[in-house]
Amino acid sequence: xxxxxxxxxxxxxxxxxxxxxxxxxxxxxxxxxxxxxxxxxxxxxxxxxxxxxxxxxxxxxxxxxxxxxxxxxxxxxxxxxxxxxxxxxxxxxxxxxxxxxxxxxxxxxxxxxxxxxxxxxxxxx
Amino acid sequence: xxxxxxxxxxxxxxxxxxxxxxxxxxxxxxxxxxxxxxxxxxxxxxxxxxxxxxxxxxxxxxxxxxxxxxxxxxxxxxxxxxxxxxxxxxxxxxxxxxxxxxxxxxxxxxxxxxxxxxxxxxxxxxxxxxxxxxxxxxxxxxxxxxxxxxxxxxxxxxxxxxxxxxxxxxxxxxxxxxxxxxxxxxxxxxxxxxxxxxxxxxxxxxxxxxxxxxxxxxxxxxxxxxxxxxxxxxxxxxxxxxxxxxxxxxxxxxxxxxxxxxxxxxxxxxxxxxxxxxxxxxxxxxxxxxxxxxxxxxxxxxxxxxxxxxxxxxxxxxxxxxxxxxxxxxxxxxxxxxxxxxxxxxxxxxxxxxxxxxxxxxxxxxx
Numbered sequence: 001x002x003x004x005x006x007x008x009x010x011x012x013x014x015x016x017x018x019x020x021x022x023x024x025x026x027x028x029x030x031x032x033x034x035x036x037x038x039x040x041x042x043x044x045x046x047x048x049x050x051x052x053x054x055x056x057x058x059x060x061x062x063x064x065x066x067x068x069x070x071x072x073x074x075x076x077x078x079x080x081x082x083x084x085x086x087x088x089x090x091x092x093x094x095x096x097x098x099x100x101x102x103x104x105x106x107x108x109x110x111x112x113x114x115x116x117x118x119x120x121x122x123x124x125x
Numbered sequence: 126x127x128x129x130x131x132x133x134x135x136x137x138x139x140x141x142x143x144x145x146x147x148x149x150x151x152x153x154x155x156x157x158x159x160x161x162x163x164x165x166x167x168x169x170x171x172x173x174x175x176x177x178x179x180x181x182x183x184x185x186x187x188x189x190x191x192x193x194x195x196x197x198x199x200x201x202x203x204x205x206x207x208x209x210x211x212x213x214x215x216x217x218x219x220x221x222x223x224x225x226x227x228x229x230x231x232x233x234x235x236x237x238x239x240x241x242x243x244x245x246x247x248x249x250x251x252x253x254x255x256x257x258x259x260x261x262x263x264x265x266x267x268x269x270x271x272x273x274x275x276x277x278x279x280x281x282x283x284x285x286x287x288x289x290x291x292x293x294x295x296x297x298x299x300x301x302x303x304x305x306x307x308x309x310x311x312x313x314x315x316x317x318x319x320x321x322x323x324x325x326x327x328x329x330x331x332x333x334x335x336x337x338x339x340x341x342x343x344x345x346x347x348x349x350x351x352x353x354x355x356x357x358x359x360x361x362x363x364x365x366x367x368x369x370x371x372x373x374x375x376x377x378x379x380x381x382x383x384x385x386x387x388x389x390x391x392x393x394x395x396x397x398x399x400x401x402x403x404x405x406x407x408x409x410x411x412x413x414x415x416x417x418x419x420x421x422x423x424x425x426x427x428x429x430x431x432x433x434x435x436x437x438x439x440x441x442x443x444x445x446x447x448x449x450x451x452x453x454x455x456x457x458x459x460x461x462x463x464x465x466x467x468x469x470x471x472x473x474x475x476x477x478x479x480x481x482x483x484x485x486x487x488x489x490x491x492x
Binding site for chain 2: 011012032033034035037041066068069070072073074076077101102103104105111115
């Protein structure tokens with residue numbers, strides 16, 4: 001079993017907790033590091049590795065405050081990598097939380113929902 | 126403010142390693158952020174860090190003066206309550222200035238206090254300080270005199286000051302101190318930056334309705350404190366978190382573009398950002414040097430985005446989103462595409478030729 005991917009979060013980077021053992025997959029907070037790729041590529045590689053022995057159901061919870069355009073692009077790559085897990089018949093879904101007053105995060109969620117082929121729920125909190 | 130305002134300010138402060146100008150309400154909240162940002166700036170300039178403590182102390186005194194005097198005008202219209210704060214650095218000199226409205230009938234008293242403070246030597250200032258501590262006030266307004274004495278003591282210099290007519294009952298009271306890293310303030314001639322420069326910059330900010338001007342290094346670590354100030358200010362201005370976030374987004378994208386694409390000056394990602402208001406909304410201007418060889422590509426990209434409909438921009442955005450990330454092409458310009466989708470009017474921009482190598486690129490966005 002692969003070990004957990006954990007990042008505590010910072011002012012410009014999200015908190016990430018991808019923990020297969022406890023079946024928890026969370027990403028939350030702000031994301032606008034200038035070097036977004038340096039931050040996200042290790043996580044994307046982790047998911048590629050995880051897909052080899054993924055849990056039957058992987059449910060990813062996203063709760064963003066704000067992210068920049070390059071993070072948006074890398075998040076798409078992350079979701080796409082997660083989506084690939086379903087090719088082996090396993091289930092992957094995403095819950096996208098947004099503040100009802102915050103159109104920015106809602107619109108970004110709608111965009112991902114439109115381009116992805118896995119269950120993608122927009123949930124107001 | 127329009128597109129040309131950017132270059133106007135950039136020229137005025139072109140020798141500054143860093144410059145922060147603020148024209149707005151000054152509260153304890155904003156004060157802390159402004160001090161934090163200035164401290165960050167000081168720490169990042171070689172030779173300046175040892176004056177950080179002193180500079181922070183003096184800044185805090187400036188703000189306390191503003192807040193104390195500001196209380197007298199709280200009943201006035203809000204726009205009248207704009208105070209001014211400035212920190213600048215060039216060579217080994219650090220300059221702190223502030224300005225706030227005072228009642229005209231108090232000018233005489235303030236002037237008299239300044240005269241007293243400026244005519245005392247170090248020991249006399251210490252005596253006066255203790256005397257005021259003991260007998261409480263020398264000014265009618267609690268402790269304002271004490272702040273001035275402390276500023277004179279800590280800076281070891283004469284305080285520069287000036288009054289500027291505002292209206293029938295009010296004038297702006299400006300004061301300024303210069304610090305030098307090598308602690309030899311006697312040698313400091315005020316011809317370096319007369320207080321009239323500060324007054325002039327503030328006037329221009331008021332005339333153009335500008336809230337913040339920051340010139341300096343826009344590498345990621347340096348923009349975080351700037352973003353904090355802006356974030357804080359936006360919180361006070363906007364009810365809706367959507368418009369706040371949209372503006373924040375424009376700023377992040379523009380600053381990160383500067384950091385990535387500007388023509389580096391001794392490894393520093395030098396740039397300028399101006400944040401202003403108009404009837405149409407918030408205005409964000411940025412400016413930075415760019416290599417002449419990159420001008421055509423950027424101009425074409427911006428013109429192309431300006432000519433596209435929202436639908437076309439949307440499909441371009443999605444195609445870029447789905448493209449595999451390749452480090453060489455730096456995100457494939459997705460930032461500007463995203464901005465073009467979010468803003469109401471087309472990008473307004475200009476390339477001002479500087480020399481054979483570089484041009485000054487400025488962009489103006491109403492968000």
